[in-house]
Amino acid sequence: MFKREPKWWETSVIYQIYPLTFADANGDGIGDLQGIIQRLDYLNDGKDNRNSLGVDAIWLSPINTSPMFDNGYDVSDYYDICKTFGTLDDFKLLLSEAHHRNIKVILDLVINHTSNEHPWFLESRSSRYNPKSDWYLWHDPAPDGGVPNNWLSYFGGTGWTYDERRQQYYYHAFNTNQPDLNWHNPEVRSAIYNVIRYWLDLGVDGFRLDASSVYSQDKYFRNNPLKFEATGNKYNDQFHIHDKNLPENHEIIREIRRVIEEYDNRLLIGETFIDNRLYDSLVFYGVNNDELHLPFTFEFPLSPWYPGYLQREIEKKELLTPKDCWQVYFLNNHDLPRHLSRWSECSLCFDTIAIAQAAATILLTVRGTPILYYGEELGMMNHENIPIEQVRDKAAISCLDEECLPSRDGTRTPMQWDDSSQAGFSFGKDVTPWLPVHENYEYVNVKTELAEETSILNFYRALIQLRKDSEALKKGSWKSLIYYPYEHLAYLRETEEETILVVINFSYEKNFERDRAIPEHNWEVLLSTWLTVGEVISLPKILQPFEVSIYRFRGES
Incomplete structure (x- = not known):
């Protein structure tokens, strides 16, 4: 129970939007900012919410300029909007229209790495002597000419790629197209903090830090130790003590938090996937609540659909969350298969509506901030039959490790607005949407479910309104x-x-x-x-x- 007045995010419901597939206004088959603007009243009309969901904030997956190899998680310009989504003026209009409806706007901030097409990287790779030569993690080949150490990429294979021009390797925790920034370099830190201030000055209400547990690497580039009887060829075979979650990582996030604190009531969320260990994730609140306001942990959404396990994860958060800090819960995001697809497979209940109602109730009545993923409130399922020629998740399909994530396209399919062509996602006719629409769109969609009193959507709407009306559920x-x-x-x-x-x-x-x-x-x-x-x-x-x-x-x- 709060002993103080809660922050806005502690009593809010946050809604994640995947812009590529939320709403297409210009008819090219790809979601855009104008499409989001036109659908804001569905999220919260700022009035009586008679037909609105009633959320308080939206979190947008990356919209910065990008070659889109990893669907925006490979930024090539931090100061502009990707033309796929529109213009900077479109974003300013979105910000204004959202705030007019009392909707906060949170941006995805991808600062562990950039695109290999970012001007910073192009300058860095041009020679060993240019001003940005040390802005990324470069290393000479090993004595045998091979990679510098055994660090692996989360997407499989070695974490090192050789660059012919510099005659050195560069490190990438993710795909080879996503070189890691060198956070040991104070100039890099200063440049990123200026990026943060730029968006805060525009009026952004906060950030979700992508991959916020892998900013730091061992400055001596030591090998990671192997787990017992492991071969060392797979990511999970190693103890990742030298390539992520080092003490310096917390120093970086504290510095980012200090930048955030220069502004009033701004939120800092972080993705803290640390080998699925809750305690390691929760230390990202900081010793004095001076790091993340809301650190994402994955134990709850990855739990089996079983009351004992779910309660155990809730109880662990209750016990381990530091005093005066606040918890956050979610069922889905852009990287996970949708929860109804995951949990329907491990439940004796074959009624997905019953699972959806129970899961929504837990999410919106436990102590913490709930985050919804677009379409979750409709009961959208994973699309399991995307033809290979329509696959967009290049980063995942290029994965070299069988333990890596499969294509994440199935959880990113177009929002289902109605039962018309393309589920009302695009205003264009005879266009191919970014990803194919799920075949259940004719009955799983906003228009149909708003008209059905017992629909999943109306159950979510009732839960959200109940949460707003209840001090006990909020605080x-x-x-x-x-x-x-x-x-x-x-x-x-x-x-x-x-x-x-x-x-x-x-x-x-x-x-x-x-x-x-x-x-x-x-x-x-x-x-x-x-x-x-x-x-x-x-x-x-x-x-x-x-x-x-x-x-x-x-x-x-």
Whole structure:
């Protein structure tokens, strides 16, 4: 429970947009900024939200100038907008229109690496003696002429690429087209901090730092040690103690945070994927809450669809999150297969609507900031049948390691707005969209679901509104009512003035375990897949199959 007035992001719902496939205004089959502007009222109309989702902020995947080898995560100009999406004036209009609707705007900031077409890199590779020669991580070949050390790329194979002009190797934690910046160089730091100030001066409300746990590398370029009986040829065979998450990484993020603090109420999110260890990720809050406001951790979305595991991840965050810091939760993003596709495969429930309702309830009622991924609120699924000639994820398909991510295109398909051609994604006729639309678009779309009272979209809208109306759901403490749940979750969100009870049945079986100290009488039904909203009842002895119910305590009878 807050002992202070919360920051705006601590009571907000954030919505991630993948611009390439959200909305196409100019009819070329590719999403753009004008398309996002035209769809802002769906996200939040700034009025009564009668047909809006009701989110408070949008996070845009990269929109900076880029050759698009990694779909924008390879920046070639930090100070401009990629022509694919429009112009800088289009972005300024988006910022203005979003703020007019009380929507904050968060940008993806890709500063671990640049594109190999960035002017900085072109100058750096031109010779060993130019002013930017040390702006990237260069190293002479090993004595045998091979790579300098055993560091690997996250996309497979060696992390080193030989450059004929410099007669040296350059390091890339990701694809060879994405050379890593040398964060040991103070000039690099200064240049990046100027980029940050530029966008903050324009009025951007915050950043999501891409790959924020791999900024630092060992200055001596020592080999990573191998795990027991590992061959060393795969990324996960190594202990990555020399190529990511070094102590200097935290120094860099503290410096970025200090730049952020020069401005009022700006947010810093970070992707902290550290070998899937929650504690390592949570240290990115900083010793004195001076690093990330919201560090992404992946344990919760990567958990199996099982109440015991999900509760364990929630409890770990509750125990390990430092005092006065705030948690963040998500189910999906641009790198993960969509949660309904992942969790439907490992559930005994074949009703994706039931899974969607239960997952949404957890996401929007636990203690922390929820982040939605576009289309999640519709129940969009992964597209598993994209023809090879339409694959856009060049970085993933060039991967040389079988442990790498498969093509991420399936989770990035066009937003499904209606049942018309191309699901209403593009205003152009007879154009091929950036990625093919999922075949379920005729019934999984905004227009259809807004008209269906029991749709997944209307369930999300009701949950978001309930969260806005409840101080306990926004600010209250979290307490589980079951030690290790087997078939259902039950937990309380509480402030001194309000007690909210959330119960979710994962099973076909009718069951309900609850703390005997919880009073049975006078609970108001706030939202339920089974009960009538608004009625005041005694707590039921059982839960119906796959029931989701949220109650507010109305006092002793």
